[in-house]
Amino acid sequence: MYAHNWQDFRRPPFSYEREQCPQWETKHFIATYADGCPLEYRCPRSHGWKEQEYHPQNYKVHACRQGEQCGKPHCPYYHGERDRRHPLGPFFRLFPKNRPGATHVHQAFHQLY
Numbered sequence: 001m002y003a004h005n006w007q008d009f010r011r012p013p014f015s016y017e018r019e020q021c022p023q024w025e026t027k028h029f030i031a032t033y034a035d036g037c038p039l040e041y042r043c044p045r046s047h048g049w050k051e052q053e054y055h056p057q058n059y060k061v062h063a064c065r066q067g068e069q070c071g072k073p074h075c076p077y078y079h080g081e082r083d084r085r086h087p088l089g090p091f092f093r094l095f096p097k098n099r100p101g102a103t104h105v106h107q108a109f110h111q112l113y
């Protein structure tokens with residue numbers, strides 16, 4: 001794994017929450033991973049903005065400011081319906097429409113879109 005600064009290091013998605021870790025050091029160069037957070041890889045929160053942007057619940061969910069002009073090959077934002085993700089998707093496969101109790105969740109979903 002190549003990372004010239006631990007600020008650029010990303011753990012595999014799904015291993016941490018979308019919320020930013022309050023311990024994580026974002027302003028200074030980090031020489032070892034433990035300098036960033038005492039919990040290191042076991043920490044359940046996001047370490048740095050990159051982990052947050054590439055988190056499954058954020059990745060391709062928000063519109064890119066550059067829009068169609070964006071040239072970034074691995075941009076974590078979407079540029080149109082073709083690469084847009086809906087983060088609630090897997091959740092609704094677990095709770096089908098006809099299932100009792102899921103109705104209010106579906107109403108909340110339709111208000112969002």
Ligand SMILES: [Zn+2]
Pocket residue numbers: 021022023024037038039040043044045046047
């Ligand atoms: Zn942490």
Ligand SMILES: [Zn+2]
Pocket residue numbers: 064065066067070071072075076077078079
């Ligand atoms: Zn972009």
